[in-house]
Amino acid sequence: MNGMTDCNWVGIDVSKAKLDVARLDDKGKLKSHVFNNDAIGFAALLNWLSQRGCTQPDTQICTEATGPYGEALCTFLCDEGWTVSVVNPARIKGFAQSGMVRNKTDKADAALLARFAQTMHPEPWTPPPPEVRELRALVDRLQALKDMHQQEANRLEAALNQPSMVALIEGHMQWLKDSIKELENQIDDHIDRHPKLREDASLITSIPGLGNTTAAKVLAYLGDVNRFKNAKALAAFVGVTPKIKESGSSVRGRSVIARSGHAAVRHALYMPAMVALRYNPLMKVFAERLKSDGLAPKAVIAACMHKLIRQIYGVLKSRNAFDATILGNRLDFQDGI
Secondary structure, three states: OOOOOOOEEEEEEEOOOEEEEEEEEOOOOEEEEEEEOOHHHHHHHHHHHHHOOOOHHHEEEEEEOOOHHHHHHHHHHHHOOOEEEEEOHHHHHHHHHHOOOOOOOHHHHHHHHHHHHHHHOOOOOOOOOHHHHHHHHHHHHHHHHHHHHHHHHHHHHHOOOOHHHHHHHHHHHHHHHHHHHHHHHHHHHHHHHOHHHHHHHHHHHOOOOOOHHHHHHHHHHHOOHHHOOOHHHHHHHHOOOEEOOEEOOOEEOOOEEOOOOOHHHHHHHHHHHHHHHHHOHHHHHHHHHHHHOOOOHHHHHHHHHHHHHHHHHHHHHHOOOOOHHHHOOOOOOOOOO
16 A cells, blocks of 8 residues: 555454454544355455445555454455455454543444554454365364363263263263364374375474474464574464563562463464473473573463464474474374373
């Protein structure tokens, strides 16, 4: 939109069933409309934008990262050639607070997103390739099955004095266990069928502490790490950077991780970090130094997660396997690590 005199900023508040859309022009005029969150609604949205003089070169569309509800829309718009930015909700919340925004409705949120795009010019979003989208769907389904298996295990403990109920739960748990194994094999086959995914998985698993399960999650949720300028940017995206609270001479708050990034990736790295600080010689030295400095055990694990995400960025960016001579021979880990 550089050099354009007529510009449009479009904010879209996404929910499960509908899209609240606000179009802001360079004269400050705002127009709003609501569309269904489906293929028919997507087509109607494009028609509505066209009727209001919005063209692809002079329009920036902005929405929040809302998981599965907004991904289909953003992918559709990008495939049609529109510039779309997908923004962390924490940034939108901070922008609203800085502007003393008091109303919290879907219509107001859409207008807020349009004003955010006009003021902040967020980076364009690039949809992941089809093979990564499919991998993410498989990984999400696998995690859902594992969660259901754990829920049934909890119910089994509560039903030990009811033999008929125990049999039903155990039958369902066995079905879940078989489905989990089948889906794990499907994920492995999917990665093997795509050379780029296969090579990336091999690089990630060359890092001591990271196995196939973690590699699949990292590839599914992070996509191409080249979209990050450096390892620090990737760590901030995941949410494992330290959040320091200091002010003047009296405020010395305890540092914690930001937790404003990708929760699923943080969850995927928690157990590998625990394994790495136990079995990885250099990570053990790193952890002991942090403990001696007075860091709490969970803070040490968070620091190890931060170091792991930097190592992941390093091997994927350089296209070189992790140097096993530094950390010792590569270890094989159990499922889930």
